[in-house]
Amino acid sequence: MPLTAAQQRTVNAAVDLFAEHGVGGTSLQMIADAVGVTKAAVYHQFKTKEEIVLAVAEGELARVEAALEIAEAEATPAAARDVLLEQMVALAIERRHMESTLLSDPVIVRFFAEHEPFRAVMGRLARVLMADERGREARVRAAMLTAAIGGAVMHPLVAELDDKTLRTQLLHLARSFLDLPD
Amino acid sequence: MPLTAAQQRTVNAAVDLFAEHGVGGTSLQMIADAVGVTKAAVYHQFKTKEEIVLAVAEGELARVEAALEIAEAEATPAAARDVLLEQMVALAIERRHMESTLLSDPVIVRFFAEHEPFRAVMGRLARVLMADERGREARVRAAMLTAAIGGAVMHPLVAELDDKTLRTQLLHLARSFLDLPD
DNA sequence: GTCTATACGCGGATAGAC
DNA sequence: GTCTATCCGCGTATAGAC
Numbered sequence A, B: 001m002p003l004t005a006a007q008q009r010t011v012n013a014a015v016d017l018f019a020e021h022g023v024g025g026t027s028l029q030m031i032a033d034a035v036g037v038t039k040a041a042v043y044h045q046f047k048t049k050e051e052i053v054l055a056v057a058e059g060e061l062a063r064v065e066a067a068l069e070i071a072e073a074e075a076t077p078a079a080a081r082d083v084l085l086e087q088m089v090a091l092a093i094e095r096r097h098m099e100s101t102l103l104s105d106p107v108i109v110r111f112f113a114e115h116e117p118f119r120a121v122m123g124r125l126a127r128v129l130m131a132d133e134r135g136r137e138a139r140v141r142a143a144m145l146t147a148a149i150g151g152a153v154m155h156p157l158v159a160e161l162d163d164k165t166l167r168t169q170l171l172h173l174a175r176s177f178l179d180l181p182d
Numbered sequence C: 001g002t003c004t005a006t007a008c009g010c011g012g013a014t015a016g017a018c
Numbered sequence D: 001g002t003c004t005a006t007c008c009g010c011g012t013a014t015a016g017a018c
Helices: A005-021 A028-035 A039-045 A049-072 A077-095 A106-114 A116-130 A136-152 A163-177 B005-021 B028-035 B039-045 B049-072 B077-095 B106-114 B116-130 B136-152 B163-177
Strands: none
Touching (some): A005 A028, A005 A049, A049 A077, A049 A106, A077 A116, A116 A136, A136 B136, A136 B163, A163 B163, B005 B028, B005 B039, B005 B049, B028 B039, B049 B106, B049 B116, B077 B116, B077 B136, B077 B163, B116 B136
């Protein structure tokens, strides 16, 4: 179900505010003020705050799905995995400038853990990431790699690196973690 | 400054509730009920909710510091790094059973990012983790490794693995990421 | 479809009595 | 140390105007 114009304005404002103050730290009043309407007007667009969070999360999910589409179009599992690595790194780099807490927010995390559509996408992501491997080691490796790319961009240690350098290093080290050539 | 008995009871209750519902999802009323007193009594122990969060975060920090003490007692940087890896994996495994969101919670993350004592410990951790290396690659690698160990334990992909297996795999893969022997 | 007005309950926080 | 009472802001919710 596509969003109406008013809903889209609300979501856009919410994304910025969630990224800056966290979901729990963002009130409907703040969102309403940012859009330039009243609380009740926002509440009319989305029946609950959770629905706004859901819309924001779905927006994020859509980007991951787009990355998956590109990767899964490759001919071999190995090629798909490598393309997915590039996509994941690119998404993570974009994300780093939203003060953000957006994906580490418990509320968002809960959505990604509980709602089936999110789990399905995460399953696809894991499958491509593991290529043709199957064992425990491959699972742990995929879990670590996902966490490493997503978490490293927010780490103070890399705060001073510019986007291009960080992107190159992340991709290089991710490949080396998988014993892939550069 | 050590905690009074009443403060310790409050903190103990808070840790469990934060782990289950997140910081934002835990009200002072919930903490008060868990301890068996009123909200105002809790407020007498800690002037604000943030002070409770701080006390909880300091408890977590103390464990990381203890791990660092053990690692830094080693004779060489390489040995210190390897011992620290073991300690970090052990801490992460413990943590996995707190539904948790505790360390990924925006409120907690903010504390670790803004308060100097936390930054100092994180600096020590990074230093030991990088051993005698200095360059950009070492920094990104340390950031990825920290995120990978901390984040992987919560990943759905490894949910079915028992603690011992996960611990072994994490340590094995962390070492391989650093090109270390097992 | 979009908005205003208004009300209810809850969570964070403070003042002051015991 | 703990209580009662109270204040304010926010999230939820409804009725109704444009």
